[in-house]
Amino acid sequence: MNGIIVGAGRIGYNLARSMVEKHDITLIDKDKETCNNINDLLDCYVIHGTGTNTRILEDANISKADFFVAATGNDEVNLLSSVYAKENGVEIIASRLNNIDHIEIFRKLGIHFINPETSAMRFIARSIVRPTAQSLVSLGQGDAEIIELKVKNKNLAFLPIHEIENNTNKFIIVTIYINDEAIIPTPDTELGYDDSIAVLVKREYITEVKQYFTENSLE
Secondary structure (H helix, E strand, O other): OEEEEEOOOHHHHHHHHHHOOOOEEEEEEOOHHHHHHHHHHOOOEEEEOOOOOHHHHHHOOHHHOOEEEEOOOOHHHHHHHHHHHHHOOOOEEEEEOOOHHHHHHHHHOOOOEEOHHHHHHHHHHHHHHOOHHHHHHHHOOOOEEEEEEEOOOHHHOOEEHHHHHOOOOOEEEEEEEEOOEEEOOOOOOEEOOOOEEEEEEEHHHHHHHHHHHHOOOOO
């Protein structure tokens, strides 16, 4: 997959670093020194420029990108670049939202957003409420991935999370996407048909877990 990440700060850099081995990543940042440093550290295409410069985005082949992530500390840059990505047909778009006062405009424009501060608090709460998520990673010795999919198994509709997971050590439902916002579920949260979810799953069970959620009925 081809991906563009705007902003090479902590979030953008770490995201790029985690994806360069399997994906073709283009990283855009306004700081020239940062770009030079990343050129020495990561095997990806680095462009010096801003995410609101359409020429820069076109140089990054935005019309051919499979996903786009706006990860700068500036909501205006994130929003405008994400809108441009959407207009150019990019299917998967995620934007960092720094100021929660801007939530409504992101929603109105249909831009999926993640607020780092809120997400961090939710992750901490999630770890306290459901420590099995941490256990899953430990048991897998780091050999786990987060996958996103849509729920098509009608047998899972309106069941609480704890019944769906049923004490399994194969996967954990970590996020449900509702109205372009990432929701961290509790054990009693009910899963809906056609919900978009993120699942932390051991790599050896990825195919099995995908079938579990996407087949029309359990076998």
